[in-house]
Amino acid sequence: MKITITENTTREIEIPPYFKRADRPDSYIMVLENSFLLVEARPLSNDAFTFPKIEVMDNFLLHVYCENGVTPISEAEFKNAYIRTSLTLERLLN
Numbered sequence: 774m775k776i777t778i779t780e781n782t783t784r785e786i787e788i789p790p791y792f793k794r795a796d797r798p799d800s801y802i803m804v805l806e807n808s809f810l811l812v813e814a815r816p817l818s819n820d821a822f823t824f825p826k827i828e829v830m831d832n833f834l835l836h837v838y839c840e841n842g843v844t845p846i847s848e849a850e851f852k853n854a855y856i857r858t859s860l861t862l863e864r865l866l867n
Contacts, residue, residue, distance in 0.1 A: 790803065791804075791851040794839075794842075795844055796842070799814050800838065801850075802843075808832055809829070809830055809832060809835055810830075811828045812826075814857055816861070827858055
């Protein structure tokens with residue numbers, strides 16, 4: 774006989790001020806005081822789930838973006854992704 778057991782664990786991790794998700798290298802994050810800035814540096818697409826975006830999110834959601842690991846990046850790398858994404862979105866509006 775097989776049964777399913779659900780296990781919950783709590784762990785604490787140290788996150789850098791700028792990082793990419795290990796499982797989604799096009800997701801750039803800058804940690805702010807009570808929120809974080811998420812940049813999805815993706816090309817334009819008809820799929821809303823893979824669309825480029827820039828979004829400020831509450832810190833209570835940060836664990837979702839860190840659960841599969843993080844890759845530290847520099848401030849310059851984050852800003853580069855932010856600028857590329859904002860220019861992509863601006864081209865869409867014009």
